[in-house]
Amino acid sequence: MTRLSTVSHAKLNLTLDVLVRRPDGYHDLEMVMQEISLGDALELELGTDQPWRMECSTGEIPCDDTNLCIKAARLFFEKTGIDCGGLTVRLTKYTPSCAGMGGGSADGAAVLRLLWEHYDHPISREELFLLAEQTGSDVPFTLLGGTALAQEKGQVLTRLPKLPSCHFVICKPDFPISTPALFRAIDDAEIVARPDTKGMLAALERGDLAAIAHGLANVFTPVVAKDHPEIGEIRDIMLSSGALGAEMTGSGPTVFGIFTDPDQAALCHTRLKARYHDTFLARPV
Secondary structure: OEEEEEEEEEEEEEEEEEEEEOOOOOEEEEEEEEEEEEEEEEEEEEOOOOOOEEEEOOOOOOOOOOOHHHHHHHHHHHHHOOOOOOEEEEEEOOOOOOOOOOHHHHHHHHHHHHHHHHOOOOOOHHHHHHHHHHHOOOHHHHHHOOEEEEEEOOOEEEEOOOOOOOEEEEEOOOOOOOHHHHHHHHHHOOOOOOOOHHHHHHHHHHOOHHHHHHOOEEOOHHHHHHHOOHHHHHHHHHHHOOOOEEEEOOOOOOEEEEEOOHHHHHHHHHHHHOOOOOEEEEOEO
16 A cells, blocks of 8 residues: 655635636636645555545545545546556545635645656546646636636636745635636626736736835636625734735635745734634745
């Protein structure tokens, strides 16, 4: 029996723009995305001589074929024709679920990466990314990692210069967001302000953290904040605590702030943690 382990890093959206609705029902997106140090602990056991199974540290996560870890593994073994001799997936969750941070996508991407490396690259890198695209929308980016521009459904990726060194405070308020409902709402909404994606790319090229923080933008934020004023309240706390900028990530409801001073970040974290359990400190990866 072979054990493989890794950490599946979550992501934040520095920008998120929804462009047009596609004929297949999806939307074309344009997003600048960032891998962060916060992540889940993943372990695979191969050659168990037992039926496939999955264990998770929280009951909130399904452990059947709908889980992206299992879906990714099935796609990999179907594509390669490899018989793993039984598989157990163990997942310890640290990234909050349904948070707009790509936690489940990162877990699926980590399974693909572990298997691809363990079996000595049995398919090409391009084929691996096609499997990532089949697994889920954010899986290609979380497989790539770093800092990247994601376009179309998120599968068209362009590597970008690294985000300068900084500290993130990340806070998920205690209410759920329905991503399908949010996309329906954005279809009906008038988008007054869109992210300046070109400006964000230029700021990253210059390594200008202040301009990057100033350029944080997400077209979903006003739609979510309209019904949930906590989004604005959390953002205001971050800014008043010294954040250079703060914004919601993904479809929410998680809000993050960018700090240069680790002490200010720690104080902001303490302040928000007293109110919101899912509050974290992280760094760019």
